[in-house]
Amino acid sequence: MLKTGLRGAIAGLALLAAGVSAWPAQVTEQQIIVGLQGPAVTVVVDPQALIAEVNANVGKGVANQPAWSQLSKLTQFIVDIEFEFNSTAIVPSSYVTLGAIADALHHPLLARHKFLVVGHTDSKGAADYNLKLSLERSQAIVAALTTTFAVSPKRLVAVGVGEELPLDPANPEGAVNRRVQLVNIGELR
Numbered sequence: 001m002l003k004t005g006l007r008g009a010i011a012g013l014a015l016l017a018a019g020v021s022a023w024p025a026q027v028t029e030q031q032i033i034v035g036l037q038g039p040a041v042t043v044v045v046d047p048q049a050l051i052a053e054v055n056a057n058v059g060k061g062v063a064n065q066p067a068w069s070q071l072s073k074l075t076q077f078i079v080d081i082e083f084e085f086n087s088t089a090i091v092p093s094s095y096v097t098l099g100a101i102a103d104a105l106h107h108p109l110l111a112r113h114k115f116l117v118v119g120h121t122d123s124k125g126a127a128d129y130n131l132k133l134s135l136e137r138s139q140a141i142v143a144a145l146t147t148t149f150a151v152s153p154k155r156l157v158a159v160g161v162g163e164e165l166p167l168d169p170a171n172p173e174g175a176v177n178r179r180v181q182l183v184n185i186g187e188l189r
Contacts, residue, residue, distance in 0.1 A: 102149030135160025
């Protein structure tokens with residue numbers, strides 16, 4: 001599936017690789033901390049370059065694009081945040097997961113770090129619409145984390161990738177492709 005040398009880097013993928021077809025019912029602060037802390041970041045990520053590559057390659061995939069290929073080298077964690085159908089409204093039950101994310105981001109091990117909040121969709125619908133929806137959902141998560149949970153907005157960058165990086169390329173319309181990815185892009189400067 002996806003390979004990484006980072007300890008605990010992609011906790012959600014471990015469940016999929018083990019044959020678990022659904023996300024865990026409840027993600028904990030500790031799981032997120034372990035998933036997001038890792039070796040010192042040596043890869044420089046330019047969020048604007050990520051956005052430019054996605055916009056230039058709508059419907060073509062971006063996994064092999066220079067900026068996006070760098071993300072696989074970074075510490076990351078995948079969570080399941082549910083939204084109302086065709087909407088940016090976060091389902092109330094997902095606020096438990098958002099709270100765990102916020103608690104982890106406030107933890108001393110992560111408190112000085114900056115994160116990408118990457119929204120993904122499945123391939124149902126038009127690629128350009130999915131790209132827009134994924135960005136708006138990512139922005140909704142950033143807004144919830146900064147307003148409801150007091151995470152500094154300087155620490156979060158919303159990026160939408162739409163259907164361009166499916167977790168399960170063999171099943172592009174599968175629910176597993178609708179996800180949120182948190183990527184540790186290093187300490188604040």
